[in-house]
Amino acid sequence: MKRRDFMKAVATGSTIPVVSNFVTTPAEAATYSVGVVGGGMAGATAAKYLRYWASKLGLSVTVTIFEPNANYISNIKSNEVLVATDPLKAISGLTFKYDNLKTKYGVTVTKAVISRVDPNTGEIFTIVNNAETSKGKFDAVILAAGIDFEYGDISIENKTAIKNEIAVPHAWQAGPIGEQLTALRSQLRNLTDGKEVVISIPLSPYRCPPGPYERACVIADWLKRYKPKSRVTVFDANPDIQAEKPVFEYAFNTVHAGYIRYVPNMHVRKVVVSDSKTKLVTPFIWQNGAWVEQTTITAEVANIIPPMKAPPIVLKTLAGNLDASGRWAKISEQTYQSAGFSKIFVIGDGISSKQPKAGHIGNQEAKVCADAILRRFMGVTPYPTPVTNSACFTPITTTEGFTRTATASWLTALYRYNTTTSTVDHVAPSPVGGVGPAWPVSGKPSKGLYSDMNKWFKTLMEDTFA
Ligand SMILES: Cc1cc2nc3c(=O)[nH]c(=O)nc-3n(C[C@H](O)[C@H](O)[C@H](O)COP(=O)(O)OP(=O)(O)OC[C@H]3O[C@@H](n4cnc5c(N)ncnc54)[C@H](O)[C@@H]3O)c2cc1C
Numbered sequence: 001m002k003r004r005d006f007m008k009a010v011a012t013g014s015t016i017p018v019v020s021n022f023v024t025t026p027a028e029a030a031t032y033s034v035g036v037v038g039g040g041m042a043g044a045t046a047a048k049y050l051r052y053w054a055s056k057l058g059l060s061v062t063v064t065i066f067e068p069n070a071n072y073i074s075n076i077k078s079n080e081v082l083v084a085t086d087p088l089k090a091i092s093g094l095t096f097k098y099d100n101l102k103t104k105y106g107v108t109v110t111k112a113v114i115s116r117v118d119p120n121t122g123e124i125f126t127i128v129n130n131a132e133t134s135k136g137k138f139d140a141v142i143l144a145a146g147i148d149f150e151y152g153d154i155s156i157e158n159k160t161a162i163k164n165e166i167a168v169p170h171a172w173q174a175g176p177i178g179e180q181l182t183a184l185r186s187q188l189r190n191l192t193d194g195k196e197v198v199i200s201i202p203l204s205p206y207r208c209p210p211g212p213y214e215r216a217c218v219i220a221d222w223l224k225r226y227k228p229k230s231r232v233t234v235f236d237a238n239p240d241i242q243a244e245k246p247v248f249e250y251a252f253n254t255v256h257a258g259y260i261r262y263v264p265n266m267h268v269r270k271v272v273v274s275d276s277k278t279k280l281v282t283p284f285i286w287q288n289g290a291w292v293e294q295t296t297i298t299a300e301v302a303n304i305i306p307p308m309k310a311p312p313i314v315l316k317t318l319a320g321n322l323d324a325s326g327r328w329a330k331i332s333e334q335t336y337q338s339a340g341f342s343k344i345f346v347i348g349d350g351i352s353s354k355q356p357k358a359g360h361i362g363n364q365e366a367k368v369c370a371d372a373i374l375r376r377f378m379g380v381t382p383y384p385t386p387v388t389n390s391a392c393f394t395p396i397t398t399t400e401g402f403t404r405t406a407t408a409s410w411l412t413a414l415y416r417y418n419t420t421t422s423t424v425d426h427v428a429p430s431p432v433g434g435v436g437p438a439w440p441v442s443g444k445p446s447k448g449l450y451s452d453m454n455k456w457f458k459t460l461m462e463d464t465f466a
Contacts, residue, residue: 042348
């Protein structure tokens with residue numbers, strides 16, 4: 001297929017109309033290289049599409065993913081692991097190999113934690129035997145390393161020998177620290193019926209806006225069956241539910257009535273782990289310019305989800321080119337190029353954007369970024385107004401322990417880059433869904449949406465890894 005024909009084909013079938021405005025003739029013989037730090041939702045997609053589209057274009061591009069884990073474990077649907085009868089089976093359904101990226105698309109996957117990237121030269125480094133070792137110099141580097149957690153002003157006094165991550169797990173990263181997911185699951189299993197479960201939600205922006213509310217629903221549903229005298233208290237540092245508000249209000253007040261207590265404007269700043277089963281959780285509210293301590297709750301399960309920020313490799317590489325909060329990468333949402341360094345691109349949860357921090361949109365950002373990099377190699381201007389879309393499906397009830405069919409809800413949103421404001425506009429919700437406000441479109445929890453969730457997950461993960 002000729003390059004021009006391919007451009008036409010992609011332009012008609014994708015939300016990302018790849019190249020239609022050549023400005024120069026690319027150097028046909030050159031070989032370009034891209035290093036991708038992180039083989040998660042965003043990084044794996046970028047690597048696959050860089051190779052796939054380059055081959056269609058007849059462009060020689062080598063792509064290397066640097067990733068410490070042998071497989072990727074999805075955070076999406078990981079809340080269901082918490083209540084799964086067979087957690088190993090549940091986790092295996094969330095585990096994806098890099099084999100297809102290697103064999104079908106010719107991506108090189110190198111096992112390494114990247115310790116430093118030179119933002120000017122594109123050289124990538126790792127530590128081997130305590131010595132910094134170069135992993136090569138790349139024409140473009142994509143940082144797709146997810147998020148990091150910042151406990152900051154949350155004090156955890158732990159009087160046990162159990163490490164904090166296990167005593168009060170966030171369980172918000174299924175992959176590299178997946179032990180937290182299974183630790184939280186064990187705490188639920190060992191919960192004394194009648195004792196409290198606490199979930200604390202950090203201030204936005206955080207990974208997966210509906211995720212913590214979804215977790216409250218999944219746990220409450222399970223409690224009804226296995227620990228009917230126990231309850232979930234949700235302390236939300238935000239003033240209100242951050243996504244799918246009508247759905248979660250309906251779920252908290254109707255579906256799980258009496259099982260979930262939702263308390264907004266509450267930032268958990270103090271946790272005392274007295275013994276393996278007793279956690280004293282103290283929320284604070286911000287009043288008249290100071291934190292004011294509120295009543296302490298004694299819980300047996302304390303799922304403390306701390307505030308989030310871009311991962312260390314992003315903060316270190318882009319120092320001085322972060323947003324005003326100093327927590328997220330400042331990038332162009334037209335290309336995902338760093339504001340300060342022309343060789344560095346950042347995609348996924350680590351960026352400053354009004355797009356949510358979610359796997360589906362990470363997949364979309366990756367395609368826009370791959371397109372922009374290929375255009376760069378070809379000497380072509382970036383596509384002016386790329387469109388991305390996001391979807392989050394939310395289980396409200398599950399099948400665990402019940403003979404009934406599970407239910408789910410969902411939200412979706414569409415964004416388009418605006419060349420006048422140099423940021424993305426929230427264009428419209430997609431025209432599907434059920435009840436709910438104009439934005440985001442939320443479907444009333446239903447059996448049909450639960451089945452759609454599984455189809456959507458399969459398709460998204462195949463688009464990323466297969
Ligand atoms: C409970 C829960 C439910 C969710 N549900 C949904 C949903 O329904 N829909 C949705 O769209 N999203 C959902 N998400 C969010 C989604 O999982 C994340 O937004 C998504 O994984 C972000 O993709 P990413 O590529 O930025 O990061 P990740 O997928 O976390 O990938 C980052 C990768 O970078 C690697 N890495 C990190 N540092 C380095 C380094 N220094 N060197 C090399 N590699 C490194 C890590 O090992 C990891 O593999 C959910 C999240 C949670 C926690």
